[in-house]
Amino acid sequence: MTLEEAKGYVLRRAREMGLEAELLFVENRELSIRAQGGRLEELKEARQGGVGLRVVAGGRVGYAYTEELSQEALDWALEEARENALLSAKEGRIPPGRPLGSHDLLGEGLSAPLEAKRQAALSLEKALREDPRVRAVLMGGYMEREVRLALESTQGAQGAYRTGLAGLMGSFVMGEGESLKQAWDAQFGKEFHALDPGRTALELREKTARLLGARPLKTGRYRAYLEPKAMASLLMILAQAFSGKMAMEGKSRLLGRLGERIASELVTLIDDPTLEKGLLSRPFDAEGTPARPTVVVEKGVFKTFLHNSETARALGQENTGHARRGYGGPLGVGPSNLYLAPGGDLKLTDGVVITEFMGLHAGANPVSLDFSLQALGLWVEEGEVRHAVENFAVAGNLLELLQAVEGVGSDLDWVLMDAAYGSPTVAVAELSFAGA
């Protein structure tokens, strides 16, 4: 069956089976081109799609999905979802929905001949090699993703949108004498034509070159300047503490702290799914709740968790429209474009500039918010960067870090992970560094 036929079939069968059902149809198109050594190394062109079911039977919630759209597979998914619901203790309902319209958030953003995209990857890879210190280029690459999503439920929700993004990725090894550094970085945008391989290569090389000749860092407590991408990557961990689902499951340290000051008053955190150039903007969430900006932390005060209909009901709070679900997973909560609001001028005095954190999935605990992370950085003295530092780890707790923020710059930049996270450079009064 086509996705359209499958949609009709599953909704009809769900009604016949007496189920409340919500169907999420997703179609992804992916193109990635990797160049290496001046030649095309790998080109990947792909389509993938499936239907995810959330059903309510006997007042309980169950899930199933299938990528195979045969009648047999769809029947299997419906029966599994029903069986899962009947066994489950999770009470729930499919929220009442309404027509949400059909939206195009991508437009002609990815419209360009394949050849132009191939050239983008090749010229990025070539430009990365234009520095004698670059010892090896693992790849220069281009990728784009187009997503079509449709939501439909037996309770009246009906909406669809199309979105996507494009990006350049580079990975290379740079060296000077014995000192080696590997870079793995990417820049994303909503439009192919806005990408600039030459400029991206220059930026990636410069960012890595300044880390060469790194010296060990003496163990101690220093002021830290977290560069935008480093701070943004910490927001990914922090976002879990803001998740209404984590709170509902007793896994957020912020439970019971609404209205309290949890951060320096320089810290304002906003999730905005309506951001015009937002990499992951969306017109509605995975349950069909229309999107709107949410201020999570305002001048240091914790304003709200991010909620879907289920977590909002469980905690007796307002649904912020942050339901997240792929067709292959259960209902969750997640930000779209979460960022730390830019401040003003930030001058370096002394301490360590942290350019990158590594090993976030292992070194930061999303429940306790304790972290101990390998990092790369630069030593700053008397307002000037003196040399790079390496082989050290930074430790602390993310809530303590937020409280110790003493400066917020204006150079907002984004990283794309499970959501888009943005931050300007942030100065933190003191962090614990372990090194030589």
Add this chain to the structure above:
Amino acid sequence: MLQAELLEAVLKRALAGGADFAEVYAERSRKRQMVVRSGRLEDALSGLDYGAGIRLFFGTEVVYAYTNDLTKEGLLEALETLLKAKGTLGKVDERGMGGLDFRKRAPKGLHAPKVPYGEKDKRYRLERLLEAESGARIAPEIRQVEASLLEWEQEVLIANTEGVLAEERRVRTRLFVLAVAQDGAEVQTGYAGPGKSVGLELFDLYPPKAVGEKAARQALTNLRAKPAPAGTFPVVVGPGFGGVLFHEAVGHLLETTSVAKKASVLSDKLGERIAGPAVTYIDDGTLPHAWGSTEVDDEGRPTERTVLIEGGVLKAYMVDRLGHLQTGYPMTGSGRRQDYTFAPTSRMRNTFIAPGDKKPEELFEGIEFGLYAKEMGGGQVKPGSGEYNFAVQEGYIIRKGRIEEPVRGAMLVGKGPETLMRVVAVADDWENAPGMCGSLSGAVPVEVGQPHVLVSEIVVGGRA
């Protein structure tokens, strides 16, 4: 899943289009996940993944397409897209004219489940999860327990223009318990997550109650632990998941994915001493029922036991087809991928440091002050610089040769080749543990392992 006739049509069309080599990888995977929280089944999810990937080689250039449409039309359409992208559409190469002679490889069932999923109903599984949860309720400080079961039944078919036609049904089961302990504002976690290439006999191999208790004990230990000290110390790394250190610090550096591009600090070092003489490091894809074992790799080649380092000397790399073409090293059955949405690359399977001749307690003797990293979390490495980091999930201070108070939040950081040379002793108590390893071709199940290992110094990231 797919008929030989259809495979032949697709592969021959690829050759006719000018490809030097073509491969079809088809997959149908059924997955089930059940999550119990607070004595209740909260998330129950079933799923069916279904798709195929087509990979073509033009010399060492690779083009790859995947689709959920496994009809002849669907596969040919995906193929034509690739040929068009490559600019060879419409060309006809006479190599496509001959017949393909498939050598069909029947699975031997080396890792086949003893208790298949169909033998028990979902209620049986729920009861086991409830046992795991109750096993974790050993103290009032245990505030939250999450017990989950993952069932993963993957049918794969791999056919290529060299006549390979391999099928395998891979069944993997994992039980995972997360315990959250709280005392005032202090919150700490503990995990346990045994998994094997088995069916529901996993519950016999790892009684759920004991798994729950293990997670809870770790959470309680971390709750009373002080922040880890910061600095450079001798470290004894515990057995089992402790092997993740060398997985990150060494294993990834021996994959042709980075070796072929000279982007690994261990490129071009065959025959050289790269580790202390106590180190023998093996990647074995054939261990019966191990989490990372398969009969054939995702390129249809029988998996092997590959000795990577013997007595400190580098003996072999992990080599997939593309890596073989690029380097000339023989293939080691190491081509792996998460699923049909990824082209395979060289990956680890079950990688471990072989047991040595010391008793574990001998490793602690003579350490004035150091860290015992008993259980590990995950980690990460940059092969080009060798820089790695990994988290200690359960750690203790070693003082005058004795294991003393627990510490938490320790992160080990360093450079792989340096750490390897600093391995000074290996004990005789080897075990492996399962994990998911993420890299270019997605997340694949692997085991990591080792006996107790003493490293003379590692930077420990704790609180200064």
